[in-house]
Amino acid sequence: MTLLAFTGNRFLAEEALRETLIRRGLNPRDLPRLGGDDVTAQTLGPHLSPGLFGDGGVIVDFEGVKPDKALLELLASAEVTVAVLDETAPATRTKLYQARGEQIVSAAPSKPGEISGWVVQYARKQKLPLDKDAAAYLAEVFGSDLAGIASELTKLALLGGPHTRQSVQRIVGREPPGDSFAMLGAATAGRPGEAVGQLRRLMASGEDPFKLMGAVVWQYSLVARCVALLQEEGRVTETAAAQRLGVKPYPAKKALDVARKLNEARIRAHLGRILDADLAMKRGLDAGVTLERLIVQLSV
Secondary structure, three states, X not given: OEEEEEXXXXXXXXXXXXXHHHHOOOOXXXXXXXXXXXXXXXXXXXXXXXXXXXXXXXXXXXXXXXXXXXXXXHHHOOOOEEEEEOOOOOHHHHHHHHHHOEEEEOOOOOOHHHHHHHHHHHHHHOOOOEXXXXXXXXXHHHOOOXXXXXXXXXXXXXXXXXXXXXXXXXXXXXXXXXXXHHHHHHHHOOOHXXXXXXXXXXXXXXXXXXXXXXXXXXXXXXXXXXXXXXXXXXXXXXXXXXXXHOOOHHHHXXXXXXXXXXXXXXXXXXXXXXXXXXXXXXXXXXXXXXXXXXXXXXXX
């Protein structure tokens, strides 16, 4: 009867699914929901025909499922409303959804700015007095876990506002995760305390010290190449840098930000310190201590 496919961020897709079904006179809580190993033709079959009272429906969750062509055809030809949750549908399934039914695309914010913008809009919709810095904090600590953010906003709605970053941080009780580019930016700006704080948060969140060293090596290789670009061309945009370095605009922008604080002599000295720290870690010296010493050295 109707094939409805909901794609995008899972929390938003679930929200769109509920709202769409209710508008069509169906209560999502009354419909059978199948996922995982239950998504088979045999299990779905009994739910794809109307009941005694007319149109029925079924919710099918494709998370962790790789439906074949026959199963998709079965769903598309069902005599009831079929609501499919398919967060990251590939092009082949998207084409089928659009040809045989309807695809409802939700946003999929992933960058901090996108998530923060979503938090602001969601809070406004809930009439919650949340300032932009508080929204940015929630984006930092929860990332793309929009369900987790929505849960915190529900708790905040029970408390008096306005909600600032400081008040929300006290209630949520989470430290923002470390940021390796922010760590290097603080180091090259001569702020060792902030840089070491970023490193400690990264390690506290479970980051492997050797992987962090790998990140420092990779990021400083970008920084060194940006220093060379700036010396050759004077002014370089992040788009031009991304093209020349063969990376995406975000790491190019961050590398440029660090490179603008350095010159050839300083970047050579920093690369020498990074090499010494890398060798020390590989020789068995305490990885955490070695990394902290390196970050302090990069700050002077």
